[in-house]
Amino acid sequence: MNNLKKLEIENYKPLREIVFEHLRESILEGKLEPGQRLMEIQLAEQLGVSRTPVRESMRKLELEGLIIMVPRKGAYVADVSTKDISDVLEVRTVMEGLAASLSAQRMTDEELDELEMISYQFKKCYERNDIEGMIEKDVAFHERIFASTRNEKLIQIAQGLREQVHRFRVRYISEYNNSKELVVEHQAILECIAARNSERASELSMKHIENLASHMMEQIAKYSAQENKDPKK
Known part of the structure; x- marks a missing residue:
């Protein structure tokens, strides 16, 4: 243990x-x-x-x-099956799109400034290869968007879904070959919210989570294959 x-x-x-x-x-x-x-x-x-x-x-x-x-x-x-994670990410994709759309309509200027600062801090963590910092700021970025929707049910459900895949997040970001894409995607979502473009903000947020889901499933499959080959297992 x-x-x-x-x-x-x-x-x-x-x-x-x-x-x-x-x-x-x-x-x-x-x-x-x-x-x-x-x-x-x-x-x-x-x-x-x-x-x-x-x-x-x-x-x-x-x-x-x-x-x-x-x-x-x-x-x-408890172990989490590949299907469990796939199901969670599938739901989260839709919820992130909804949250970004509502956020573009409801986010205050003060909250927008905060989101911009979080995005900047995420970029700096990436430049320092600070994995823990990237994880922290990635969570903060999405939580800020959900909080600005003012929809308590949406926030509550999203939090539960986020925690179900949290333990795989370190592996996802640390082994993501194109981490710079995360910086670019965050910035693009931020700009759409700032422009009050609900439809585009929703599209980009959903694509962001789809990319996350694709890579995470690849990582899980890779580690599962390694464990199955391990003679000690």
Whole structure:
């Protein structure tokens, strides 16, 4: 099992909530990998807490579909099938198009300035080959667009879909041979939103996610093939 750091306890949050958020983040960021077995005692020791908040957190993680409980075997980090990811990206493509269209109509000048700054920061991270920075700013770019739609249901659903593929994002960006295209695509979407061109903003956003989906599926297929060839598997 990957080593997890002991938690820094915050007095204003219940311990079970801190443990849950930490484990959830560890799964989404790939620190706890798909198929990895999770043992209460070991997790509790690594985090420096009792087994009770760990057990409660694992139940919540199971409800979110991030872990699975196998009778007589224990808990495992849920794997995500290729079809699961394909389905999520298919839905996200349409939602990104809708969000960009609404954003072009509703984004304020202040929010537009913020989006422009995020796009600039993403470009700078690319120039420094700062993968973590690129991921952070890519997420911020899309979240800013969704937030400006003022549609709470759309924002909520998009967040859930985004988290389902988050653990594959590092692999996607770090091995994307044409990362500069991401910079260009972000800028083009930004310019359409600034011009209040809803239709074009929608088209470019959908194409942006289609490109992401295509590359991500290629990466997943490649790693699956490598794992199948590995004699240790």
